[in-house]
Every structure is written in C-alpha cells, then in structure tokens.
Amino acid sequence: MTTHLIQRRFPSSTLRSSAWRLGLHGTSLLLPVLLWLVVSHAQVVDAAFLPSPPQVMDSLWSMARDGILVADASASIRRVMLGFLVAAVVGVPLGILMGSFATIRALLEPLSGFLRYMPAAAFTPLLIIYLGIDEAPKIALIAIGTVFFNMLMVMDAVKFVPQELIETTFTLGGSQRQVVAQVITRYALPSIIDTLRINMATSWNLLVVAELLAAEVGLGKRIQLAQRFFRTEQIFADLLVLGLIGFAIDLTFRLLLRLTCRWAV
Amino acid sequence: MEFNVQSLSKTFGEGRHARLVLKDINFKVCSGEFTAIVGRSGTGKSTLLRLLAGLEHPSHGVIRMDGQPVTGPGPDRGLVFQNYSLYPWLNLAQNVAFGMSLQGHFSRQEIRERTAYFLDVVGLADRRKLLPRECSGGMQQRVAIARALAAGPKVLLLDEPFGALDLHIRATMQNFLYRLWERTRLTAILITHDLEEALLLAQQVHVLAPNPGHISHTFTTNFNHQDLNSLRFSSSFLHQRQILAQAMESIEPYSEDMGPT
Ligand SMILES: Nc1ncnc2c1ncn2[C@@H]1O[C@H](COP(=O)(O)OP(=O)(O)OP(=O)(O)O)[C@@H](O)[C@H]1O
Ligand SMILES: [Mg+2]
Numbered sequence: 001m002t003t004h005l006i007q008r009r010f011p012s013s014t015l016r017s018s019a020w021r022l023g024l025h026g027t028s029l030l031l032p033v034l035l036w037l038v039v040s041h042a043q044v045v046d047a048a049f050l051p052s053p054p055q056v057m058d059s060l061w062s063m064a065r066d067g068i069l070v071a072d073a074s075a076s077i078r079r080v081m082l083g084f085l086v087a088a089v090v091g092v093p094l095g096i097l098m099g100s101f102a103t104i105r106a107l108l109e110p111l112s113g114f115l116r117y118m119p120a121a122a123f124t125p126l127l128i129i130y131l132g133i134d135e136a137p138k139i140a141l142i143a144i145g146t147v148f149f150n151m152l153m154v155m156d157a158v159k160f161v162p163q164e165l166i167e168t169t170f171t172l173g174g175s176q177r178q179v180v181a182q183v184i185t186r187y188a189l190p191s192i193i194d195t196l197r198i199n200m201a202t203s204w205n206l207l208v209v210a211e212l213l214a215a216e217v218g219l220g221k222r223i224q225l226a227q228r229f230f231r232t233e234q235i236f237a238d239l240l241v242l243g244l245i246g247f248a249i250d251l252t253f254r255l256l257l258r259l260t261c262r263w264a265v
Numbered sequence: 266m267e268f269n270v271q272s273l274s275k276t277f278g279e280g281r282h283a284r285l286v287l288k289d290i291n292f293k294v295c296s297g298e299f300t301a302i303v304g305r306s307g308t309g310k311s312t313l314l315r316l317l318a319g320l321e322h323p324s325h326g327v328i329r330m331d332g333q334p335v336t337g338p339g340p341d342r343g344l345v346f347q348n349y350s351l352y353p354w355l356n357l358a359q360n361v362a363f364g365m366s367l368q369g370h371f372s373r374q375e376i377r378e379r380t381a382y383f384l385d386v387v388g389l390a391d392r393r394k395l396l397p398r399e400c401s402g403g404m405q406q407r408v409a410i411a412r413a414l415a416a417g418p419k420v421l422l423l424d425e426p427f428g429a430l431d432l433h434i435r436a437t438m439q440n441f442l443y444r445l446w447e448r449t450r451l452t453a454i455l456i457t458h459d460l461e462e463a464l465l466l467a468q469q470v471h472v473l474a475p476n477p478g479h480i481s482h483t484f485t486t487n488f489n490h491q492d493l494n495s496l497r498f499s500s501s502f503l504h505q506r507q508i509l510a511q512a513m514e515s516i517e518p519y520s521e522d523m524g525p526t
Contacts, residue, residue, distance in 0.1 A: 164350040167320050168409075172364030172416045173340030182367070186354055263354045263396055 051233035060237040068222070073241060075217040076207055079135065083142025083210075084203040088196055090143075091150025096188070098151060099158025100180050109155070112148045120145030121209045128213060138210035145206040149199050157191030158184055190257055190264040197253035204246055266296040266331060266419045266452060268317075273326035274477075275312055286312050288477040290326070294420065294469075297450040301467035303457055303513070309478030310456045314424045317454065318344050330419065340368055343413030347425040349405035351397040357408050358384060358393035364416030383411040386445065403434040407441070420452040427462070439465055440493045447490070460509050461497065464488075470509065474516040482512045 033053070039045060040052035047055070063069040098105040123144055127137035161184050169183045185192075211220035219238050226234035258265050273290040276283050286309045294300045304310050315321045317328060319338040328335040330342070338344075351360050362380045365371040371379070384390045387407040397405055406426055413421055426442075427435045443466055446453065457463050463470045464486055474481035486505060488496055496502050 162348075162350065164346045164348060165352065167318075167338065168344060168346065168350045169367070170320070170338035171318055171340065171342060171344040171418075171422075172412070173368040174364075175367075178367050183352070186352075189354075261354070263398065 048230070049232060051236055055233040056236045056240065059231070059233040060240070063222075063234070063237065068217075069241065071217045072219045072222050072238070073245065075215075076211070076219040077245065079138050079210060079218070080142060080200075080203050080207050082135075083139045083206070084146060084200060086139065086143040087146035087150050087199070087203070091147040092154050092192060092196075095151040095154025095192075096158055096180065096185055099155040099161075099188075100184055105155065108151070112151050116148040116152065120206055124209070124213060133214045137213055138215070141210045141213075142203050142206045146199050146203045149202055150195060153195040153199070154188070154192055157188045157195060160191070161187045190261040193253060193257045193260070197250060197257075200249055200253070201246065204242065267329075268294040268420055268452070268454075269329040270317070271327050271329070273313075273316065273328060274324050275309070275316060275321065276324040285477040287316070288479045290478070290480055292471060292480065292483070294452060294454060296419075296452055298469060299446055299453045299455070299467045300469045300471070301455045301457060301463035302471045302473055303460060303463045303509070304473030304478070305458065305475060305513070308473045308475040310458075310473055311424055313473070313478065314344075314422050314454070314456050318342050318422055340364065340416050341419045343416055343418030343421045345406070345409045345413050345421070345423045345426045347428045349397065349402060349409055349429075351405055351408055351412075353397050356394050356396055357389055357400070357404075360397065360408055361412045361415050364412055368416065379415050383415040384408075386414070386448070387411040387441075401434075402430050403438055406430070406438065410442070410445070414449070414451065420454065423453060423455045425457055426455070427459075428457075435459075435462075436494075436497075442466060443490060443493060460506055460513075464502065464505055464509065465493065465497065472509070472512055472516070481516050482509075484509060484512075 036050075037053055040047070040050050051059075060069070063072075094104075094108065098108050120141055124137070124141060127140050127144075131137040131140060165183060165187065166179055169179050174183070207218070208220035208223065211218040212224065215221040219242055223235050223238050226232070226238070270290055270292050273287060274285065275287040276285050278284050290313065292300070302310055302313065312321065316323055317335070319335050319342065335342075351357075352363060355363060358380050361383055362376050365376045365379060381390065384393055387410060389404060389407060389411070392400070392404065397408070400408070410421075410423075410426070427438045430438060439462055445451070446466070453466075455463065455466060464484075465488075468486055470484045470486065471480045472482040472484075473479070484505070488499075488502060488505075490496060
C-alpha cells in the first residue's frame with residue numbers, strides 16, 4: 001500500500017509508461033554493480049577486502065557445484081519460513097482481534113508493545129536452555145522477533161476500516177463474527193499482506209542471529225565461517241544470494257496483493 | 266408496522282463532561298410513511314438516527330418497533346449513510362446481495378432474484394459487474410439504497426444520503442427516491458438539512474431545534490407529486506418552504522458563528 005500511496009500523492013505522468021519504469025528499476029540495480037566493477041578493476045581497494053565480480057561469481061559457482069549453496073539456502077529458507085509462518089499464524093489473528101475489540105486490545109497492547117522493544121536476539125540464551133540447540137530455538141527466535149510487529153501492524157491496519165462500513169454490516173443483519181471475518185479482515189487484507197511483506201525482512205534479519213546457534217548449514221552460518229577464513233568473496237556471494245531470495249519473496253507478496261486485492265491496487 | 270419514539274433523550278459523556286444532545290423526542294412513523302427530520306448542523310440529527318438504528322443506546326426513553334424495544338442494530342432497520350459505504354472489494358451486484366447472504370435465511374435462488382430486482386429498481390441492472398470505485402457518487406448511493414432494501418428492512422433510515430452530491434444529481438436522486446417510495450411504499454426516515462428535499466419527499470417533517478436537540482415543529486405536507494420538477498417551483502410548495510424556513514429561523518435567528526465579528 002505504501003508504494004501506491006506515493007504514486008497517488010505524487011502522480012508522475014512519465015512513470016505510467018512501463019518501459020520508463022523498467023528502465024529506472026534496471027538502473028537502480030545495475031548502477032551499483034557497475035560501480036563495483038570499476039572500483040575493483042581500478043584496484044583502489046585491496047582485492048582481499050573487495051573481491052571483484054568475477055571472483056564472487058566463481059565462488060558462487062563453486063559453492064553451487066559442491067551442493068553447499070543449495071543445502072545452505074534450503075536450510076535457511078526453511079528456518080525463516082517456519083518462523084515466519086508461526087509469527088503470521090499467531091500474529092495476524094491476534095492483531096485483527098486487537099484492532100476489533102477494545103477489551104482484547106487493552107489486554108494485549110501494553111504487553112506486545114513492551115515485548116517488541118526487547119531485542120529478539122537477547123532471548124537466545126533462554127531459548128537454548130528451553131529448547132536445546134536444534135532447529136527449534138532458531139525457528140522460535142525468528143517467530144518471537146516477528147510476531148509482535150505482526151500484531152501491532154495488523155492492529156493498526158484494522159483501525160483504518162471505516163466505522164460506517166462496520167455499522168452498515170450490522171444493520172444488514174451481520175453478526176459480530178461475520179463483521180470480523182467478512183468485513184474487517186477483508187477490508188484490511190491488502191494492508192495485512194503488505195505487513196507480512198515488510199515483516200518478512202525482519203524474519204530474514206533474525207536468521208543470521210539464529211544461525212549463530214550451533215548451526216551446521218545455512219547462509220548466515222556460511223558467512224560466519226567465511227569470515228573466520230577471510231573468504232570475502234564467499235561473504236559477497238552469500239550476501240548476493242540472501243538479497244536475491246529476499247527480492248523474490250518481496251515480488252511474490254506484491255503479486256499476491258495484485259491477485260487477491262485487485263480492488264485496492 | 267409502527268415505529269414509536271417515546272421521551273427519548275441522549276447524553277454523551279459522564280459527570281462534568283456530560284452533554285445532553287437530545288431531549289425528550291417523541292414521534293411515530295407508520296407503515297408506508299415517509300418522515301423527514303430537518304435541522305441545522307450539530308443539532309443531533311445523526312445521533313437521533315443512530316439511536317433509531319440501534320447503534321447508540323438511549324440515555325432515557327424507548328424506541329419501539331411494533332411494540333418491541335430496540336436494543337441494537339438489526340436487519341429490520343436498514344441504514345444509508347452520507348458517504349457511500351459500499352464494500353470496495355465487491356461489485357455492485359455482490360454489494361446488493363451481501364446483506365442477504367449474511368442473514369443466512371435466503372436461498373441462493375432468492376438472493377439472485379432479489380439482487381436482480383433491486384438493481385433494476387435503482388436502474389443499475391446493466392452496471393452490476395462494476396466495482397464501487399468505478400462508479401459515480403450518485404450511482405454508489407443508489408446501490409447503497411438497493412443493498413439496504415434487499416436486506417428486507419421494515420424501515421429505511423437515511424442520514425443525508427445525498428449531502429455529498431452536486432445540486433443537479435441531488436435533484437435527480439430526490440426524484441428517484443420519491444418514485445421509489447411510490448413504487449414500493451417503503452417506510453422511511455430521512456435526515457436532511459435541505460428543506461426542499463424534506464418537503465418534496467416526506468409527508469411528515471419534524472424540525473429539530475438545537476441545544477439540546479428537541480422537536481420544535483412538525484409539518485404535514487400534501488402536494489401533488491405528478492411532476493416533481495414543476496412541483497419544486499409551484500407556489501404552494503414555495504409557500505410551505507417559506508413557512509418551514511421561518512420556523513427554523515425562529516428557533517435560531519442568528520447562529521453565533523454566522524454573526525458579525
Ligand atoms: N459519540 C459521541 N460522543 C460525544 N459527543 C458526540 C458523539 N456523537 C455526537 N456527539 C455530539 O453530539 C452533537 C450532535 O452531533 P450529530 O452528529 O448528531 O449532529 P448532526 O445534526 O448530525 O450534525 P451534522 O448536520 O453536522 O451532521 C455534536 O455536538 C457532537 O459533537
Ligand atoms: Mg449528521
């Protein structure tokens with residue numbers, strides 16, 4: 001919704017042409033790559049600190065060939081997805097209820113507002129004590145770090161459902177349950193999808209912290225190992241993969257928004 | 266059907282902040298009657314309508330529908346707001362059908378037929394697939410009326426339904442609503458600050474006086490509605506309009522915010 005809002009507030013006639021827009025998108029991605037090429041080629045910075053694009057590509061290719069890349073990426077994606085899923089399944093309904101019912105909000109808002117300010121990473125020692133060192137504490141860490149944002153942002157989105165729409169539904173014979181499920185949730189759906197899209201980034205941020213906990217595989221883990229052996233090209237390669245995965249997920253959410261909420265986009 | 270309002274009062278807030286908005290309102294609306302309530306801004310017109318709809322609770326007095334006290338909103342009292350409160354994700358036909366599907370006691374067949382019928386009544390049968398945002402304000406308001414009627418209310422409550430429309434469309438919509446009333450003999454209570462609108466549509470016009478809101482005058486009209494556009498300029502209509510305007514002037518000669526500074 002945010003991007004659409006900007007478009008509506010500052011409409012640009014040129015941006016309507018998709019070729020021009022595509023050009024801008026391309027520039028925003030290609031320009032840094034170009035800069036990187038130039039800087040590494042000019043050898044302003046020691047290659048050990050700033051590997052060149054070919055070196056990074058080589059590293060990427062060799063990790064792919066050895067199967068490390070797929071193993072790392074799938075382990076990381078699995079952790080993030082599970083943690084994110086828990087945070088969504090718990091956070092979205094609670095957020096909707098908090099936005100809809102003053103009592104539930106009074107009950108949960110102070111608590112979640114308070115917990116949100118505790119850095120999720122600080123929970124790590126406790127999670128290890130409670131859940132051991134396998135996948136569970138990693139997933140829990142991601143879930144904890146994301147769920148309160150989900151709750152509070154969805155709650156805010158629900159506040160924007162027009163009161164008149166809710167009241168009209170009651171006068172049409174709708175029950176409280178129907179109003180929450182069929183009107184409030186439906187109206188807030190575009191914002192909920194957008195909330196999830198934004199908080200997906202939070203989940204990915206927590207991944208690296210989660211993989212500090214005795215992980216065998218994972219993109220974050222690989223980066224830490226690479227640092228130990230001063231393999232900067234590997235760090236660059238993994239960062240690139242992290243960025244690409246994030247970008248793909250972001251696009252998927254945008255597509256989902258377009259498909260499910262044509263009325264809002 | 267009989268809609269009965271007895272010594273209705275409404276206070277907002279408590280203690281020091283308590284504010285009496287409506288005081289001792291009494292009136293009755295019978296089946297097939299069109300009643301209008303006129304008053305200046307802030308006299309409590311919307312509050313009154315919300316009380317009738319069951320969206321607010323009376324501080325004092327009762328609202329009875331066929332003898333039963335009104336305790337909350339329900340499908341026997343349809344409501345149309347000034348702002349087009351259509352469901353933006355549903356097309357016009359789905360909007361009209363929504364109330365019926367919420368209630369659960371209409372069959373699919375019934376829902377389809379009633380939706381088609383009421384879309385036709387408001388003249389939008391061929392626009393059924395459009396989304397609300399693709400429609401003009403007048404069209405949206407006609408859909409809102411169709412949606413309220415399709416849900417099968419005993420009385421239709423309208424809060425300045427045409428207040429956001431420009432003058433020309435407004436006149437068209439007023440004519441439309443009158444013809445709709447003629448055709449369906451719906452029972453309606455219309456809130457408006459447009460005196461012409463009130464006189465044109467209603468048989469009974471209550472004037473709501475401010476501070477706190479109370480009914481100061483009640484007029485009954487008896488016009489020949491054959492040609493609505495010439496009725497607006499007929500001498501009997503204009504005369505009645507003047508009487509109504511004078512009545513309103515007498516309760517509030519010069520409001521403070523309009524006086525010289
Ligand atoms: N929920 C509320 N809490 C407190 N005061 C309220 C509430 N609703 C309305 N009021 C007050 O009651 C008074 C009447 O409001 P109301 O909206 O009924 O007026 P109105 O006649 O419909 O005005 P308008 O023509 O501008 O729509 C106003 O002074 C308003 O501030
Ligand atoms: Mg009002």
